[in-house]
Amino acid sequence: MQNFTNPVFGQISKISKTIEVSGNCKMCKKQIERAGKIKGVSDINWDIQSHLLTISYDSLKTSMDKIQLRIAAAGYDTPLFNANDETYSKLHACCQYPRKKE
Numbered sequence: 001m002q003n004f005t006n007p008v009f010g011q012i013s014k015i016s017k018t019i020e021v022s023g024n025c026k027m028c029k030k031q032i033e034r035a036g037k038i039k040g041v042s043d044i045n046w047d048i049q050s051h052l053l054t055i056s057y058d059s060l061k062t063s064m065d066k067i068q069l070r071i072a073a074a075g076y077d078t079p080l081f082n083a084n085d086e087t088y089s090k091l092h093a094c095c096q097y098p099r100k101k102e
Contacts, residue, residue: 013058013059014056014057014058015057015058015059016043016054016057017054018053018054018055019078019079021052021053021071022076022077022097022099023046023048023051023076023095024095025048027092028046028048028095028097029048031074031075031076032053032071034074035071035073035074035076036067036070036071038066038067039062040060041057041062042056042058055067064080069081072084074087075090075095077097
């Protein structure tokens with residue numbers, strides 16, 4: 001009798017994405033990166049000039065929705081979520097970026 005084994009293919013879970021996140025300064029950079037550094041995120045970097053946030057994460061441990069929700073909760077608009085007005089208004093004056101009208 002032959003013994004057949006089913007190969008198990010590993011699921012690709014390491015993902016790297018770049019999104020736009022509103023902000024202005026070094027203080028914004030620190031807060032955005034801190035907010036987005038949740039379990040499953042291995043690398044996060046927000047560029048002050050381009051406003052682009054590059055995130056590397058394990059999709060089995062977190063998602064872009066969770067990451068962006070945390071960043072919005074810190075006061076910074078993302079492609080999926082806008083910070084609520086109260087949180088935005090509590091940002092330091094230099095961090096209050098021009099908001100896009102909906």
